[in-house]
Amino acid sequence: MTDRIETHLGTTEEGQMAQEQANTSTTASDVAATSAEDSDAVRTSGGDPDDLNPVIIELENVNVYYDDFHAVSDVSLPIREREITAFIGPSGCGKSTVLRCLNRMNDLIESARVEGGVNYHGVDLYGPNIDPVEVRRRIGMVFQKPNPFPKSIYDNVAFGPKIAGYKGNMDDLVEQSLDRAALWDEVKDKLDESAYALSGGQQQRLCIARAIATSPDVVLMDEPASALDPIATLRIEELMYELKAEYTIIIVTHNMQQAGRVSDRTAFFSVDIQDDGERTGRLVEFSETATLFTTPEKQETEDYITGRFG
Amino acid sequence: MTTQPITAQELAGDPKRRRKETRVKAVFMVAGFTSIAISIAIIVSLAGEAWNFISQVELSALWTLGWFPRRGLYDIPTLVIATTIISIIAMIVAIPLGLGAAAYLAEYATPRARKWLKPTIEVLAGIPSVVLGFWALTFISPEIVQRIFTSSKPFTMLAAGLGVGVLITPLVATVSEDAMRAVPLSLREASYGLGANKATTVRKVVFPAAISGIVASLILALSRAIGETMIVFMAAGAVGGAIRTWNPLEPGQTMTAAIASLATGSDQVAGEGLAFQSLFFVGLLLFLLTLALNSISNRVVRKYRETY
């Protein structure tokens, strides 16, 4: 399935272009249309590598096990810089598990074992001498339920940079981060108040501010809007679209419409259930979002997106 | 900010931070293993002197009719019988009171009443045993035991057993109450859905579902009763020695009281003959007995935790 996508590209940078793209269309509702046009162009041009952003994370035959349980089987896909890549699929298909491989959050589950390569800027994240702590500083994460620290808004944002030994002006950094997370105007007068006083949507934007405060280049989002109401969800989606100018975003979502609205590329995962009840997730299809939603290659994908399954 | 390629070196992290992490972990690990060290220390110190005792004592002295260590009579059954009698009396008090209180609190009490009643029972659980020992001697013995059994002595195993029962009742109540509240609401609803009333639901659904937790609480309470010292030492009498008897209206000496009595009887624990060593022998028996009971109880608790 990946044959259509070139996995090795020159490091020539097309970020400028991406940024312009971002600037020209600022609302989430435009996203699907934009990417649809883009992908059409890509396809008709025969996949000219120069049109594509460079690969920042490359998964090669990733398998995840929990003890003997084979949770995810043989996932290979490239993540491109300054794009939003969505992972979709039914429950238990391993999409969150794959996401958590990317910043070694799976290390926290003792029985978890990751095989295969997760290459970040060409460096294998599971190679020797890699410090997961350093990895997580560069590859930030936003979780399903907003999980601010039970501290002040300011301390929530400042914690990451502080432990990473940030030397600059912390107040500025906090302001920038909150500003980028589109939260500054709402909280600038109450930075010392508890983060728990914020609404759910604000809390999630605070978590995004917290994630970008350590200046990562990739932000992982594990169903970031699933605990929020539709309006707050829309805010988060708009924010993601704005952040794309500077960060590579990978989002796991249950919500196909959301994937269609915000993402540039989509990976569809499914799950095989063995006779003994073991559920192993696998990647079914990976392509530009518009392609995946309009003309999927696999019948399985079509069944899922048309609601016949899952 | 995203353009620079990253080398493996940059992802290796700050070595200072990593070293600190390792040191901190080592410190916590040492703390974590102190409990093992204490266990070993207990076993070694008990077993060492117990071995000295058993290898030097005349074995027939372990089966003579009485525990008079200063006279060289180390009748273990005397202590075991007294421990058994007092524990049985204590359980007779604690099982109905504890389980009744637990069932009422878990199933009938309004949340507001429960909010006050549970801490009150916990207060009862926090009363030091020396207080209950004093009370068993100065209240339970004259006001209850001697009123009912007019001929009985001021020091009786019955008074001590009742005192121990009061001590362990809150333990039974709180642990059983937790077990009953852990029974899922859906089971109760299923019972009500079949037209059962509350009493039937409590007896036929909640009790059986919580039974392992209840049993665990009872074993735990029994272990506590066996290991209780002060109440027995103060209220059951027989300081210095005891005759083998099954009569709860007689004075008696449990394993724990025998240790306390030997340790305080005369100024020096290291008294004549093997008295000092016999302390550790009895201590070892006590340790093994309570260890066995606690292990069973812990296992039962773990099992019922897994069920839900």
Place this chain on the structure above:
Amino acid sequence: MSTSSTLNPRRATSEEVAKTIKRGGANWKPIAFQALLLILLSVSLLILIVLLADILVSAWPTFRDRGLSFITDGLSLNPETAGVWTAIVGSVIIAVVVAVLAFPVGIGAAIYLEEYAPNNSITRFVDTTVRNLAGVPSIVYGLLGLALFVPLVNIIGFGGATSGKNVVAAGITMAALVLPIVIITSAEAIRAVPNAIREAGYGVGATKWEVVKNHVMPVALPGVLTGTVLTLARAFGETAPLLVIGVATGFFAPAGDASFYDTLTGPYTALPVVVFSWTRQTQAEFAETLAPAAIVVLLVVLFILNGLAIWMRNRSDRKW
């Protein structure tokens, strides 16, 4: 109207239905059952009330006649002047030693078991050991103290006039006794910290220690403190192990100008021990009014500690 199937019974008349679903006195059994449970609960509480009332009544003459001097007077052979000050000093020193030794080690062990220890058979063994230690009768800890800590205190130079049977050995013994309880209660408090907070910490690139120090422990702290305060209450109330390791159960005269070292290494007593030894005194006043008065002092200390613990627990409830 089917007569063959029990699943399809005769239709009830409306009077019958009305009769059964109306509340009525017909079924007395459930009410009796509830009443029985209520009686059992009441008896348990009644015991507590009678106990407290009996002791307060017995203790009253002492407080009426002596007032605060009962608290501030030291040991004496004369019931007119005997007080609990010496015992309070002993108990407080023991509590301080417990706090210094058992709290850091116990909380550290809890952090290790909850946050660091791998989930393997060794960790499970440590966990089981802690649980078993918590169930060891207190008097066995006395034997441990007698065999190990008393000689140890002698070796490190704190033996003094008592050859190690002093308040330092008592404190170490009590610390060993309460250590498993500190570990268990602290571990429970740490376990109750939502995992989302840990994930958030790791997610921004914090190390384990940074997560524990900055996020887990601040949230767990009220629970941990509640546990440690209750532990302190336990240490205040324990008597049996002290008897075994040679606490003074008779009279002794602490020299008025005793140095701190002499206080640490000389003979000592503790609040619950005073209750015990006065109960055994031949002069009736000691058992009849002084011992209950000492119990009141002991219970007041314990109620303060318990109240503190409940207050802390409620504070933590409010936050989460």
